[in-house]
Amino acid sequence: MTQENRIKGGQIDRTRTFRFTFDGLPYTGHPGDTLASALLANGVRLMGRSFKYHRPRGPISAGSEEPNAIVELRTGARQEPNTRATVAELFDGLEASSQNRFPSLKFDLMGINDRLSPFFAAGFYYKTFMWPAAFWEKLYEPIIRRAAGLGTLTHHEDPDAYDKGFLHCDILIIGAGPAGLMAALTAGRAGARVLLADEDFRMGGRLNAETLTIGNHAGADWAEDTLRTLRQMPNVRLMPRTTVLGAMDHGIYSAVERVSDHLPVPPEGKPRQILWRIYSCHAILAGGATERPIAFENNDRPGIMLAGALRAYANRYAVTVGDRVAVFTNNDDGLRTATDLQAKGIDVAAVIDTRQEGDLLPGIRHLKGAQVINSAGRLGLKSITIRHANGKSETLSVTALGVSGGWNPNLNIASHHRGRPVWNDGIHAFTPPTDGPANLTAAGAAAGHLSTHAALTTGAQQANAALEALGLNPHTPDLPKAEDAPLNLTPFWYVPEGKGRAWIDQQNDVTVKDVKLAKQENFTSVEHLKRYTTLGMATDQGKTGNILGLAIMAELTDRTIPQTGTTIYRPPYTPVAMGALAGRSRGHEFKPTRLTPSHKWASEQGAIFVEVGMWLRAQWFPKAGETTWRQSVDREVLQTRASVGICDVTTLGKIDIQGRDAAAFLDKVYANTFSTLPIGKVRYGLMLREDGIVMDDGTTARMGENEWVMTTTTANAVPVFRHLEYVRQCLYPDMDVQLISTTEAWAQFSVAGPNARKLLQKIVDQDISDAAFPYMACGNITVAGGLRARLFRISFSGELAYEIAVPTRYGDAMIRELMKQGEEFGAVAYGTESLGVMRVEKGHVAGNELNGQTTALNMGLGKMVSKKKDSIGMVLSQREGLTAEDGLRLVGVRPVDPAKPLTAGSHFLDIGATPVAANDGGWLTSVVYSPHLGSSIALGYLKNGHARIGQRMRAVNLLAKTEVEVEIVSPHFFDPEGDRLRG
């Protein structure tokens, strides 16, 4: 297809031609085009369907405020829904398609919604789908979801990388129009570190879209010259294709840079987008202004757009939207569209000017006091109907209409901290709040200064103010001469005449009538208006249409617009891809992975690994011939209890505690007493939160008079360390205590089983006989002829057991040596599953029992809480509610029929009791299969549990639909006297 609507001039590169498709049809464009400008050049005005009524729509803007031309770009895994054709940079081979239509853009079956529009007025959700409630999930929601919604997801993984980055600057300048460029020039010359960010791929702002001059240059040429100067300054960084999304706290701004969106595939090693966190001392908002429309009947046809957009397409992109155009305006800026287009040789049929006063444009049919009252053309504008000042109507055949209702400063970022925009009677628009983010100022059109001269002046002024605050020398540059014409706007928001629909929010299909309905139903506050009608709630966030809704509501309620107020803004300024927010944090890189010192060895053994927090731990070690995990785990448990087993326990938190007051410190953080522990001994400790609930447990060893080694659970290593620092610094600031986390400094292995001592004695240089190294002993030792190590005689499995620690770099050698030396005993490696089986058999609590809701008393450890000393949690652990005699107690559970498996999470119920909350007796916390007992066994919390030992109950799980008759037993299933671990 030829580019039939391409005209002369513009900032496109005609020496190269891009081929692209839209809905499968081939078109051509040039570098410098957006998808929208290229489609318009090819005579395509229809680009999308509206959200609710599926009305045919074309672009109304040439920028990021676009509500209508929302399309899908690319195909396959890179397909991206809901992108704005007006900012999508054209590239060779682009495949684009329209969305929200079926089966095709020109013939959309859901267009029936448009005929049914009386049923879909504002609030239709609330009224129509209220009753009956059961219909919502089954009927209404699926229908609405199918009919509404914008693009589609591919469900393929995005093949591109997204990065996050950090930037620091003295002055961040948001927007590279005349104000931003002049600010950058002023600040750059004074030596400030400047970042100049602009969402467009071509910097220069409106200067690229206008025929206005600066000094002796065309505006676009001045912009290019200025950019050339800025590029040579090492202290200035230009960031095109970069949207500043929001103002965070303390001078931090977020921004997204579209590094490769304008390329078919990102270059090797480059990300698709970068999410920047920008740290600034000062920021200048120079984001320009957005034009607003005037509402009239059927003002949504493809071909009707903002007057400034019509001009931008002609001046910047060398495109006319139609061969015969008209302009509808209430201000002088709209007149520029008529004069610019006529100068390009385009037939301007008329300028319909709502104002009575003012001069007439020479050589153009300029109709004063007139209004556009309707339009025609089903899939694109064919004609408009005008009401003249004298009351007569006239139909004009035109294919494009530019509409200007004035300009709204792009103040969004200035109200991200809840500052209320301020109404300006000069331009009849809201301007930035006075209580916006600290050190953010606005310049140019964003501040309400709409002329080019004012943009240049205020840009320089705000840069100088920032320089002064930074202690740099401000200086006044020579300001080139530029236009300084007033807007001369007479407010005119909507054409009252007509029975049809006049659209104000085109993406969400909100009409003037909907605002009237909201008023009628008393939703007159702006926040109610927004939510009742969905005005401004679409992906464009009402950048063009919101103000119309406010103005109409103001008129209906006899208030001024500032009295009516405005909703404020939140980040992001424009939609941002989830991929950019995620950055590299996806898949395996979502969080760091910590590997144990024996990981390499375990991998060689074919171990199955499990995620435990950030750690990967061996879960079990399958051997040849084992077909189920149970076979491996049963073997590991039986062999450990029969001879010896080895498990990597490095992941447990390890904290070295030293200092003259270390013992007193431990008495504070543990519920039980540690100061009485002799040197060379280990004690089990219970740590409470201040509210009396158990925080963590572990063993702490006294290695010397003032040297201790604490262990924590794997999950709580970080929180416990934080807590200890809190107690040390905030509560007892004069205690002589030093802490250091050594979790990753030591590789630690549990060696458990009747042959544990025999095995270790082959490696340990010192005597570790029961006499020399009794149960609960600890000490600094050496292994293999001199390597420093730590040995603890502690047992989680209930066996004769030790934990031996060597510096981490020897961890791999240590596991290999232990397994080699253990060969004569048939030593096995065991993983977390076997660890779990043996600790449940022994009745030790772990994560499932320490769930942040349970007390020492619940665990059967109530006597451990010493009342003879003050410790964290001691006082409140004695509260009435936590000390009930018949409260939850830790019990053991066995199925009456050993063949029946138990289910964790099952609830205890009396025999014959109905399964309702009132009869709930507690729950099963941990369930394992015990190869010794030949059945499923469990730990659980049972009300008045100790008194119920020996009784029968039911373990019921309504989710898993299981019910097992169980016997309540002691939690110590295995060796309750502890003979084995003392052996």
Add this chain to the structure above:
Amino acid sequence: MIINHPLLGPRDAQEFTYLGDAALMDRPDGMAFPSAEAAQDAFHDYLYLRDNPAGEHRELWFHEQGDRSWLVVTRNTVTHEITKVEFARDVARRRGRSK
């Protein structure tokens, strides 16, 4: 947010972990009460009764990804303006805490 650490200078708030009201430092001594009820009342008030001001708030932050110091940060909860950053240990000593 940026927290101006007394030793390390301005640091991003992402490096810190938040705890809450700095009044948490005023922990009673559990052994200093004539009865268990009196102790429980005092700890109840200490642990559960906190001010939630719209405005200036003194709060505890832990420089977890940094030097591990606990800080008392004076922050306006409405504007997030931070007007003072002190070492919690210094504050605790000034409030009479010792061992």
